Amino acid sequence: MKRLCAMLLAAWMLAFCLPFSAFAEESAAGHPEELIVGSPTPVTGSFFHEIFSSNTADADVRELIHGCSLVRREPGQADFSFDPSVVKAVRMVEDQAGNHSYYLVLAEDLFYSDGTPITAWDYAFSFLLLISPELQEAGGRRMDADYLLGYQDYESGRFPCLTGVSVLSDSQMIITLSHRALPYFFETSLLQCTPYPIDAIAPGCRVYDDGYGVYLGNRDPSVPEPVFSASLLRRTLFDPDTGYISHPSVTSGPYVLTSFDGTTCHFLRNGYYKGNTVSDIEKIAFTVLDYRTMTQQLADGELHLVNKAAYGPAIVETMQSVGQTAVRFENYPRVGLTFVAFSTELPTVHEPEVRRAIAWCMDREGLTRAYTQGFGIPVDGFFGIEQWEYLLVNREIDFPIEHLDDEEYDASLAAWEALNLDDLTSYAVDTDRANALLDDAGWTLNRDGGAYRAGTDDVRCKRIGEELVALDLTLMVPEGNAVVSFLEEFFLANLRLCGIRLTPVPVPMQQLLASYYGEAERTADMLYLGTNFHTVIDPVLSYASEEDAALTVWQTLYSDDEELRRLAEEMRRTEPEDVLEYVTRWIAFQKRYNEVLPSIPVYSNIYFDFYTPLLQNYRISEHASWAEAVTEAFWEGSAVSQKEEDYEIIDDYSAGEEDLTEIDDFGDEEDFMEITDFDAEGGFSLNGDVGGDDGDFVEIDDF
Numbered sequence: 182m183k184r185l186c187a188m189l190l191a192a193w194m195l196a197f198c199l200p201f202s203a204f205a206e207e208s209a210a211g212h213p214e215e216l217i218v219g220s221p222t223p224v225t226g227s228f229f230h231e232i233f234s235s236n237t238a239d240a241d242v243r244e245l246i247h248g249c250s251l252v253r254r255e256p257g258q259a260d261f262s263f264d265p266s267v268v269k270a271v272r273m274v275e276d277q278a279g280n281h282s283y284y285l286v287l288a289e290d291l292f293y294s295d296g297t298p299i300t301a302w303d304y305a306f307s308f309l310l311l312i313s314p315e316l317q318e319a320g321g322r323r324m325d326a327d328y329l330l331g332y333q334d335y336e337s338g339r340f341p342c343l344t345g346v347s348v349l350s351d352s353q354m355i356i357t358l359s360h361r362a363l364p365y366f367f368e369t370s371l372l373q374c375t376p377y378p379i380d381a382i383a384p385g386c387r388v389y390d391d392g393y394g395v396y397l398g399n400r401d402p403s404v405p406e407p408v409f410s411a412s413l414l415r416r417t418l419f420d421p422d423t424g425y426i427s428h429p430s431v432t433s434g435p436y437v438l439t440s441f442d443g444t445t446c447h448f449l450r451n452g453y454y455k456g457n458t459v460s461d462i463e464k465i466a467f468t469v470l471d472y473r474t475m476t477q478q479l480a481d482g483e484l485h486l487v488n489k490a491a492y493g494p495a496i497v498e499t500m501q502s503v504g505q506t507a508v509r510f511e512n513y514p515r516v517g518l519t520f521v522a523f524s525t526e527l528p529t530v531h532e533p534e535v536r537r538a539i540a541w542c543m544d545r546e547g548l549t550r551a552y553t554q555g556f557g558i559p560v561d562g563f564f565g566i567e568q569w570e571y572l573l574v575n576r577e578i579d580f581p582i583e584h585l586d587d588e589e590y591d592a593s594l595a596a597w598e599a600l601n602l603d604d605l606t607s608y609a610v611d612t613d614r615a616n617a618l619l620d621d622a623g624w625t626l627n628r629d630g631g632a633y634r635a636g637t638d639d640v641r642c643k644r645i646g647e648e649l650v651a652l653d654l655t656l657m658v659p660e661g662n663a664v665v666s667f668l669e670e671f672f673l674a675n676l677r678l679c680g681i682r683l684t685p686v687p688v689p690m691q692q693l694l695a696s697y698y699g700e701a702e703r704t705a706d707m708l709y710l711g712t713n714f715h716t717v718i719d720p721v722l723s724y725a726s727e728e729d730a731a732l733t734v735w736q737t738l739y740s741d742d743e744e745l746r747r748l749a750e751e752m753r754r755t756e757p758e759d760v761l762e763y764v765t766r767w768i769a770f771q772k773r774y775n776e777v778l779p780s781i782p783v784y785s786n787i788y789f790d791f792y793t794p795l796l797q798n799y800r801i802s803e804h805a806s807w808a809e810a811v812t813e814a815f816w817e818g819s820a821v822s823q824k825e826e827d828y829e830i831i832d833d834y835s836a837g838e839e840d841l842t843e844i845d846d847f848g849d850e851e852d853f854m855e856i857t858d859f860d861a862e863g864g865f866s867l868n869g870d871v872g873g874d875d876g877d878f879v880e881i882d883d884f
Contacts, residue, residue: 212795212816214463214464215463215465215466216811217465217486218465218466218467218468218485218488218807219469219470219478220467220468220469220489221472221489222236222238222690224239224441224444224467224469225239225691225694226239227239227426228246228429228438229243230243231243232321232322233322233426234698236691236694237489237712237713238469240806241467241488241806242808244434244806245434245435245465245808246429246432246448247375247429247433248432248434249264249291249375249376249455250373250374251263251264251268251304252264252370254370261367261370266288266456267291268286268287269286269287269288270285271285271286279360280330280357280358281357281358281368283356283357285353285355285356287301287352287353288455289351290455291376292433292453292455293376293431293433294432294451294454295431296453298351300351300352301349301350301351301352304346304354304376305348305388305390305395306379307374307377308326308343308346309346309395310377310382310383311326312332312335312336312343313397314336315409315410315411315413316414318411319415319418320415321414321419327359328359328362328371329356329358330344330358331394332345332359335394341396342390342394344357344393346394347390348395358371358372364754364757365754366753366754366757366763367753368757369757375433377425378431380431381429381430382414382417382418382425383397383409384408384417385399385400385401385408386398386400386409387399387400432451434451434454435451435454435460436448436451436465437449444468446467447464447466448464448465449463450464460815461815461819462815470484470487471661472492472494472663473495475791479499479791480502480506480508482793485793485796486791486792486793486796486807487791488788488790488801488806489807490789490790491515491556492553493552493554493555493556494554496789497554499791500789507793507794508793509792509793509794509796510791511800512787512802513787513788513790514566514567514788515786515788516565516567516568516714516805517565517711517712517713517714518564518565518711518784518785519709519783519784519785519786520711520782521707522697522707522780523707523779523780523781524706525779527706528645529650530706532622533742533776533778534621535618535619535622535624536778536779537618538615538619538622539615539676539681540608541609541610541614541615542610542615542675542681543608543671543675543781544610544671544672545559545608545671545781545783545784546559547670547671548664548671548672549783551667552664553786553787556786556789557787559607559784560782560783560785561602561606561607562605562771562774563720563771563774564782564785565713565714566786567785568714570764573597573600573764574600574768580593580594580597581761582597597761600765604772606776608781610675612675612679615675615679616635616678616679619641619680623643624642624643626643627640627641627642628651630644630649633680639653639680639682640681640682641679654681654682654706655684655704655705655706656683656685656706656709657688657696657707657708658709659688659689659690659709660687660688661687662687673685683707686705697710719749720749720752721746721749721752742773742779745770745777745779748769748770749770752766790807794817796816797814797815797817798813798815799811800814
């Protein structure tokens with residue numbers, strides 16, 4: 182796909198006859214006081230955690246202001262590792278029940294933006310806050326952390342402590358993953374945790390650990406009633422003017438949010454942030470851009486950086502003006518896609534036959550060409566053109582088989598080369614096939630209950646139970662998105678030929694996302710939106726039932742297709758080191774997804790970032806987001822601040838005994854919980870009795 186990106190760019194370069202010097206033109210000395218960044222996606226104000234929103238612009242803000250996570254995602258998306266600026270040493274121990282306990286020693290020079298130290302207690306608070314029933318009662322959504330040991334007992338109230346997280350000292354903690362959640366292909370990602378300040382979110386509260394795990398209590402034990410409550414969180418988190426979700430006051434990332442007016446965010450560099458490289462850009466403004474004025478705003482200096490430009494006409498206009506306006510650009514394939522999601526819980530689009538019929542009415546090729554101007558291609562599954570699984574299957578990156586002997590190499594190579602996506606249906610316009618599918622599915626009535634007659638009746642209907650359901654559908658689209666102007670030609674007209682009426686309904690992005698994520702009642706039959714895979718791609722997290730919806734991170738797929746869910750479960754249950762098996766299962770999932778279509782994949786594309794030459798060392802293609810890339814950029818004429826790495830980089834924390842940090846590095850034995858407090862299942866005994874024989878336990882000396 183990188184070859185596709187290069188070929189597309191080369192074609193445009195030849196068409197415009199632009200010399201390289203046009204892109205490398207230097208600007209006059211001096212730089213703006215504030216870097217102004219524009220994004221086609223508006224921020225919604227959800228700057229706390231992804232359980233509240235997965236809007237890509239909000240995610241960029243979160244990455245800019247929150248930092249010091251225990252785990253970071255490495256380039257390429259497949260690998261997660263402990264951040265060596267945060268975790269000084271780590272050791273994983275597996276007990277006989279199969280639980281994985283990670284013993285972590287944290288750096289002692291981590292600080293919030295107000296200078297307050299960040300300690301192990303802050304990470305414990307983050308876990309406790311995000312899984313708390315008080316958070317849900319306050320109007321939020323709890324994080325599903327059933328991968329933590331003792332989570333079910335804690336969240337149900339059967340045990341007062343979260344046994345899967347223990348704090349040994351300010352710089353030492355243990356996180357234990359339950360054997361019930363293992364194996365998990367992205368296991369290290371389960372330990373991702375960003376510290377949040379308890380004094381800002383839960384003043385008057387404190388995290389305790391009495392040897393059985395962590396729990397929340399009153400800072401002043403003499404106060405009789407629990408301070409931590411839903412009413413407290415409604416004030417500290419959800420208040421629209423001062424709450425931490427939209428106006429976080431104390432944070433841990435490279436920048437601090439100084440103001441947010443509902444559209445534009447302003448940031449100031451955090452002098453307490455610890456990182457390998459820190460930008461010398463003191464101030465940043467982040468706002469929504471208008472594609473109609475993007476080129477002129479770049480030329481006039483009203484925008485200094487445009488991130489993730491995808492609208493082809495605006496891209497072409499800006500590229501044509503590069504020689505005159507001294508604007509640089511970098512392009513990079515998308516780790517995501519644009520798609521049309523179905524509200525499969527609604528009777529109109531509940532049946533796969535209807536969803537496939539609708540897909541056969543969309544001219545994805547024409548729509549992609551018109552919107553992206555050739556900088557995108559249709560995709561046939563739920564993936565992007567820069568997704569690592571897709572790159573492996575399409576031979577764009579090397580198979581991970583270097584360190585095998587000849588016989589094993591040949592067998593593994595043959596297995597890898599046999600993998601492909603050839604069985605995926607590439608949906609194009611075929612109204613005959615669409616009509617046949619609808620006939621077979623019983624959509625053969627008109628609005629009066631008589632026989633549907635093409636060319637006479639406006640829509641097809643079907644009697645479902647006592648109701649006559651009409652294929653008179655609505656499509657929720659982002660307000661102001663130019664795609665609306667292309668829908669009639671490439672989609673709506675074809676649908677009418679098949680007895681389906683589809684009405685686009687533009688809504689604000691926040692309303693669209695609330696509907697997609699189940700935060701508001703879904704009334705639209707279909708939703709037009711896109712996604713970028715910045716974190717773990719675990720389709721299981723997209724499923725929800727009435728029983729577990731409140732605990733599921735995202736509830737985007739209400740599909741009742743058991744086969745699709747089974748395949749999603751198999752993906753996540755792959756051993757972390759078995760990449761071949763994981764990709765094999767990923768292909769099986771994509772095939773089923775392509776058959777039942779919880780959404781129609783439309784296209785994946787090449788993004789463009791345009792920026793002023795005054796911005797130096799901005800390397801977006803090497804990073805997951807502009808918020809990450811800008812921490813290594815600097816203004817022309819000034820040197821970027823470098824910080825020496827005085828910590829050990831952990832490349833492989835579980836390869837063997839010789840690679841593991843000794844137990845002495847974690848403190849004395851008396852600092853650890855007694856092993857006899859564990860029962861045979863890896864849980865805690867509520868009555869203090871051991872739930873098994875001594876032989877069921879790993880002795881403390883074995884650690």
